[in-house]
Structures are given as C-alpha cells and as structure tokens.
Amino acid sequence: MITLDILQNNKEIIVRMVHAGWRAKTRLANLGIVPGTKVKKLRSAPLFGPVQIKVKGSDLVIGRGLARKILGELVS
Amino acid sequence: MTERKIINIALAGNANVGKSVIFNQLTGMKQCIGNWPGKTVEKCEGNLTFLNYNFNIVDLPGIYSLSTYSIEEIISREFLIGENVDLIINVIDGTNLERNLFFTAQLIGLKLPMIIAVNQMDLVRKRDIMIDFKKLEELFKVPVMPVIAVHGRGIHELLEKAIIMYENRLLIPNEDIFKFGKEVEDKVEQLIKEIENNQKELRSIKYPTRFLAVKILEGDEDLVNKVKKFKPEIIHLSKQGRSELEDLHGEDITTIISAEIYNKIHDIMHQSVIKSQIPKKVTWADKLDHITTHSIFGYAILFLILICSIWIVFTIAEILGGLIDGIYDFLTPIVYDLFGDTIWTNIFWDGGIASLFGGISGVLIIVIPFFLIIEILQDSGYLPRAAFMMDKMMHQLGVHGKAIIPLILGFGCNVPACTGCRIMETEREKRITAFLTTMIPCAAVMTVVLGLVGRYLGFQYVAILYGINFAVIILFGKIASKKLPGESTELIMEMHEFRTPNVKVILLQTWVRTKDFVYTAMPLIIVLGIIMEIMIMFNLLVTINVILWPITVLWLGLPIETGIFLIYGIARKELTLVLLETFALEISGIPLIEFMTQIQMFVFSLVTMLYIPCIATIIVLKKETGWKFALKVALAEIGFAILLGGIVNWGYIFITGGG
Numbered sequence A: 001m002i003t004l005d006i007l008q009n010n011k012e013i014i015v016r017m018v019h020a021g022w023r024a025k026t027r028l029a030n031l032g033i034v035p036g037t038k039v040k041k042l043r044s045a046p047l048f049g050p051v052q053i054k055v056k057g058s059d060l061v062i063g064r065g066l067a068r069k070i071l072g073e074l075v076s
Numbered sequence B: 001m002t003e004r005k006i007i008n009i010a011l012a013g014n015a016n017v018g019k020s021v022i023f024n025q026l027t028g029m030k031q032c033i034g035n036w037p038g039k040t041v042e043k044c045e046g047n048l049t050f051l052n053y054n055f056n057i058v059d060l061p062g063i064y065s066l067s068t069y070s071i072e073e074i075i076s077r078e079f080l081i082g083e084n085v086d087l088i089i090n091v092i093d094g095t096n097l098e099r100n101l102f103f104t105a106q107l108i109g110l111k112l113p114m115i116i117a118v119n120q121m122d123l124v125r126k127r128d129i130m131i132d133f134k135k136l137e138e139l140f141k142v143p144v145m146p147v148i149a150v151h152g153r154g155i156h157e158l159l160e161k162a163i164i165m166y167e168n169r170l171l172i173p174n175e176d177i178f179k180f181g182k183e184v185e186d187k188v189e190q191l192i193k194e195i196e197n198n199q200k201e202l203r204s205i206k207y208p209t210r211f212l213a214v215k216i217l218e219g220d221e222d223l224v225n226k227v228k229k230f231k232p233e234i235i236h237l238s239k240q241g242r243s244e245l246e247d248l249h250g251e252d253i254t255t256i257i258s259a260e261i262y263n264k265i266h267d268i269m270h271q272s273v274i275k276s277q278i279p280k281k282v283t284w285a286d287k288l289d290h291i292t293t294h295s296i297f298g299y300a301i302l303f304l305i306l307i308c309s310i311w312i313v314f315t316i317a318e319i320l321g322g323l324i325d326g327i328y329d330f331l332t333p334i335v336y337d338l339f340g341d342t343i344w345t346n347i348f349w350d351g352g353i354a355s356l357f358g359g360i361s362g363v364l365i366i367v368i369p370f371f372l373i374i375e376i377l378q379d380s381g382y383l384p385r386a387a388f389m390m391d392k393m394m395h396q397l398g399v400h401g402k403a404i405i406p407l408i409l410g411f412g413c414n415v416p417a418c419t420g421c422r423i424m425e426t427e428r429e430k431r432i433t434a435f436l437t438t439m440i441p442c443a444a445v446m447t448v449v450l451g452l453v454g455r456y457l458g459f460q461y462v463a464i465l466y467g468i469n470f471a472v473i474i475l476f477g478k479i480a481s482k483k484l485p486g487e488s489t490e491l492i493m494e495m496h497e498f499r500t501p502n503v504k505v506i507l508l509q510t511w512v513r514t515k516d517f518v519y520t521a522m523p524l525i526i527v528l529g530i531i532m533e534i535m536i537m538f539n540l541l542v543t544i545n546v547i548l549w550p551i552t553v554l555w556l557g558l559p560i561e562t563g564i565f566l567i568y569g570i571a572r573k574e575l576t577l578v579l580l581e582t583f584a585l586e587i588s589g590i591p592l593i594e595f596m597t598q599i600q601m602f603v604f605s606l607v608t609m610l611y612i613p614c615i616a617t618i619i620v621l622k623k624e625t626g627w628k629f630a631l632k633v634a635l636a637e638i639g640f641a642i643l644l645g646g647i648v649n650w651g652y653i654f655i656t657g658g659g
Helices: A022-030 B019-027 B071-081 B094-108 B121-126 B133-140 B155-168 B182-197 B209-218 B221-230 B232-249 B253-272 B284-292 B297-339 B343-380 B383-395 B401-412 B414-423 B427-437 B443-456 B459-483 B503-537 B540-547 B549-555 B562-571 B574-588 B598-610 B615-625 B627-656
Strands: A012-018 A038-044 A051-055 A058-062 A070-075 B005-013 B044-050 B053-059 B087-093 B114-119 B144-146 B492-495
Touching (some): A012 A022, A022 B253, A038 A070, A058 B094, B005 B071, B005 B094, B005 B155, B019 B044, B019 B155, B019 B503, B053 B155, B087 B094, B087 B155, B094 B114, B094 B121, B094 B253, B114 B133, B114 B155, B133 B144, B133 B253, B144 B155, B182 B209, B209 B221, B209 B232, B221 B232, B232 B253, B284 B297, B297 B343, B297 B383, B297 B443, B343 B383, B343 B401, B343 B414, B343 B503, B343 B574, B383 B401, B383 B492, B414 B427, B414 B503, B414 B615, B427 B459, B427 B615, B443 B574, B459 B598, B503 B540, B503 B615, B540 B549, B540 B562, B549 B627, B574 B598, B598 B627
Parallel strands (some): B005 B053, B114 B144
Antiparallel strands (some): A012 A070, A051 A058, A058 B492
8 A cells, every 4th residue: 555645657556545624625625636536646646646547538736745635546 | 689598617727737727818817806705716707799699708817726635625615616607718738638627527527518728739739749629529528629729719719609509508527537446435325325425414515525525535524524414324434435445455545546537637648649759859949948957157147137137127117216206296296286285186286196106106117128028037947947047046945946936026116016926835835935025125125225225325335235145034933834724835846948929919018917906905005005195284293293203213213204204104215215315305305315313224224124015015915914913913013123223222332432
C-alpha cells in the first residue's frame, strides 16, 4: 500500500482506502475517488505542493495533505 | 394576438463545462442581479423569446453533486424541486463524460423533464472520441444533443427540443438505469415503501420518493431533519440500513453509493463511447502546460504575468484617466458659465458629476482592463495552474491555492478581487480570502506610495512599505484562519487543458462583470461625492480635521490638514496624494517636500496603504459577505493602520530622540 503523495509520477494505483474527513471524503467520492478506482499520478507541485492526478479520464489537483490520506495498491 | 407560453428552464452542470457560455448565447447577456434569497450566492436569470414562446432561464451554480457539500448544492436542488422549473438542461463536457455523468445521475433522480447538452463537441471530435448519441438517449430516455457553445452551435436546437418536450410532456428520464446493486437497492426499496406508506405525513417534502430514500440512506443532514420531524421511524430505519451496509462493505455510505453510481456510468460509457486508442500527439497546449508548472519557469511566468498585468493596467489608466479628467476640466467652466455658481451647481457638478468622472477615471478604467486580463487567463485555463503552483504558499495564509486568483486580481483593484473570492468553496474560505484581498496594495495605493515615498524617500523605502504590507497580510491571514470557525479545506479542483481563449466569450464576460460593478458601486460613489461636497459647503471639513487631530497630529505626527485627505482616501485612495499635492502647493504655497517631513510621508503612506479598502471595495465586500463582516474588516483595518502608523512615528521619535 502506498499513499498518493509519495507515489512516483506516472505510476498508477488502485485506491483501497480514503482516510479523509467527511467533507473531503464526500467530495472525493463525488469526483470518483472511491476504493477500486484507478488513479494515476501525473506530477506534484514544487516544494511539496499539491499533486495532480488523472482519474476517470480527467485531471484533478488535490492538496498534499489530502493526497497523504489516499491509499492504494501499486499497479505494475 | 395569442398569449405567449412561458417555459421555465434551469441550466445545471459541473463547473467549467461552458454553462455560462450557453446561458449567454441564449439570453444575450448574463444577468446576475442579486443573490439567492438569504444567501451570498449569485443568482443568474435571463429570458428570451423564441418561436412565440417566452423562455425564463436560470443558470444554476456549477456543482458536482446534489448533496449538502456546499451551499450551492442545496440552493440548486431546492430550486429544482420548486414549482418554477419546467425543464432542466444538463450541460456536460463531452471530453469528460464520466465525471459529468455523475451529476447527471443525480439530476435524473429528480424526475424532471431534461435535455442533456453535450458541450465541447469540437474538442470531442479533435480527440477522436466517438459518442453514440442514439444509445445515450435510449439509455437515459431523454434527448441528448451535441453543442459547441463557444461557436453558438446547437443552441437553437436546444430551444426547439425544449418546445417539443414542453408540448408533449412525455419525457421523464429513466431512473432505473441508476438502480444500485442488490444490497443497496434492497435498503433503498425498503425506505421507498415506508415513505410511500406515509405519503400524507411527508407531503410537504417535495423531493421524489426514490431521491429522498437514497438521500436519507446517505444520511443527508438536511433531508434527514425534514423527515425526522414527521416520521422519526423512517430515519431510524435508514440508520439501521446504513450501518448494515457500512459493516458489509467496510466503507462509509457515501463511498458505497458513489462507487455504485460510477460503476453504472462505467457501463454506460462502455456502451456508448469509444475513445481513440491512438496515443495523443504532444500539442502546444501540452508544452504550455509543462512550462507553466515547471519548478522554476512556472514561478517566473506567474511573476511575469503579475507584473505585466499591473503595467498594462497602469498604462491604460494613465492615458485614459488623463483624457477623462481633461474632459471634466474642459466642461467645468462651460457648466459654470451656463448655470452660474450656485449651491445647486456645486452639489450637482462638483459633487455628483465630479464623482462620476472620478469613478470612471479612477476606478472603472482600472477595473475593466483587469477584468479583461483575468478573463483571458481564466478562459485559456491558466488560473488553475497558478493555484497549483501557489497552494503550498497560500496555506501559510490559512487558505488553499485557489485563493491566489483573487489575490493576484487585488494588485490591480480590490473590487474585482473581492468578487473573485466566489471561487472559494466554503463561506469560511471565501471570507478569509476576501479579507486578505482587501489588504493587497492595489494600483491606486501604488500610485500613492510611488508618488510620495518613491519620489521623495527612495525605492528602498517603497520596498520596506510593501514588505510591511505583506507581513501584515500574512499575520492577518493567520489570525483570521484561527478565529473564523470551521476547518480549513484542502485544495480539490479540476485541471483543464489549455485552450485558445475565445474573444467573444471574454468580451461578453468582461462586459457582464463591468456592468455588474457599475450598478453596484457607481451610485454609491456619486452619492458619497455629493455628501462630501455638502460637507465642504458647510465647512464641516475643518471640523473633521479638528476632530481627527488627536489621531493625525498627536498619535501619527502628521500635519493637521491630512485628516480630511485620509477621509477622502476612503472614496479613492489615490486622492490622498492628489489632494495633498494640490493643497501644499495652492494653499500653503510650498512644495510637498517642505510641507511634510520624510517620516511624515512614510507614516502617511503606510496608513493610506493599510487603513481601509476604498468605499467601492467595502460595497462589494458587503455584497459578498454581508454588512457585518464588511464593517468588521473596515474597522479592523482602520484600527490596525492607525496603531501601526503611530508605532512607527513614536518609534522614530524615540530612536532619534525627538528629531
């Protein structure tokens, strides 16, 4: 299991767990980030900034704190 | 003449799918007059006549769901189940169907006649995505129509379809397509049965039965409370069902239900959309994307854009501002010749009309170019990149990256910046950001600082002033984020590809924003000008100077006359400098450098910089956050500016021993 913030660029995970609070979790779920979804990390902003991911065919940016709360299994 | 039939349409969809563009294409002009009742969310309404029908169109806020995540979501769903919607036009982004259909799934639950407008068809074709419209219509049982909003294509067809649907009243979307898997569906059906058995008691809740059942199963606070009032047993049942499902799946209910909906969407996509398998070529948009998010060039570009925007705004303001002031100066003697030097000419011309001209040359021509620039940045897709790059730094101020957008705007003019705070998701974030933007030194402040401190004290002191200003912003940001209740929200936003900005869209949006600003701020600027003129007439200004004496002279160590200049600065900050120069030269007959000492100039500029956002900003701030908050901000900033100014003054006296 690996969290999104430390995942390498251009690697993909299958989400297994989202540890966030109710609000953030709802929002992420509405955007398709639920267990079982494939998420690809595209890049992260300089100086440990937010991460950009590809999910359900579109690009999303999420804060690093939130990215740390998204766990998944690496897809090889 | 037969009476025209009225069709009420609601435009609904995610943010950034071109909803507003369709709205503008339909109604000709966005009319966001006032807010939703009791809320600080803007309500956009417009109408048009087409083939003997009158269309009333409401543009709902861009949202991702119909839950209670944000105030916009609650407003939207309450409006939709109200009596004033005949038809929903659900605008979706054709290049991003999967995400957009999640919201469509929610709308379908409302069981209202609906048309799905698939926008960005030009990009869909460019990317070789094949969408089977027939299949989608078959699945959803609603018309699904291609649209290219920026080129106005498919817009009329939407209206024609709306008329056909209105006359036939047949098409209620197919909600069966979003039936859940057995476990969840069982619970939902159980609740549906209970709700139906208690129809009488629950008749005041207008939501369709299934929608209501799903929402209370999800634990939707608003609807749970509504049902609880009449039938607490149902809520008990829903709680039971929820915990069973959560135990079974080891997940919370929102996740379970969202996952189910996305699974359905996946099936729908599988049946109706074919994506090109050819690897995408690297386009100019990709290159631009790469460079604007680069760890060095990205910041350089951000900085450059900021500097260039300010420079452009400045240049335009200088040229046009001089021209407009020239017109006023040219007209003044003519008006006085015609009407004589009476009280009424004084009030009307020196008060009202002078403020009107002042408002145009001092505010409007700064605001318009800034609106234009921000629309270009917005439409091209640059702004989310800025937010991406600045998120980390914005957290130091207690807000997330999106706040950078209004803050950048603030350097030109705090007025559009305040309006721009709407992009923040929660009321808390919006307030903090709005508060911070009012402290950003705008173009007018820059004229004062450069004209006074820059000119007579040197640039190092300008840098010190700006340094103090930024330190104050960081300090207040930290305080505000601690003081305001609620948790801070993390950045979650969509990042779209760069695209060539559309001239028509930009001009239209700029015009809409400008109009909005003129209606809000101009009348007040004029009224205040008149009040000021009346005060001059009755010699109240001298009185004000005397009243302010303890602050200006004793505490800040400034000449007594500055009291009234600071009052004037509330109307327009650059006025403080203009008046100061005129006063020193004409009345005292000495150049400014002899009128004020260097420390006085520094303190005067510092106070001007911090003491209050101008009246136009206060008005807009009030519009966005309410009177109470706007007043608090104004008072806090006045108090703090005076405090700091005095500390600098007395600190200087103390250090230099009274020199």
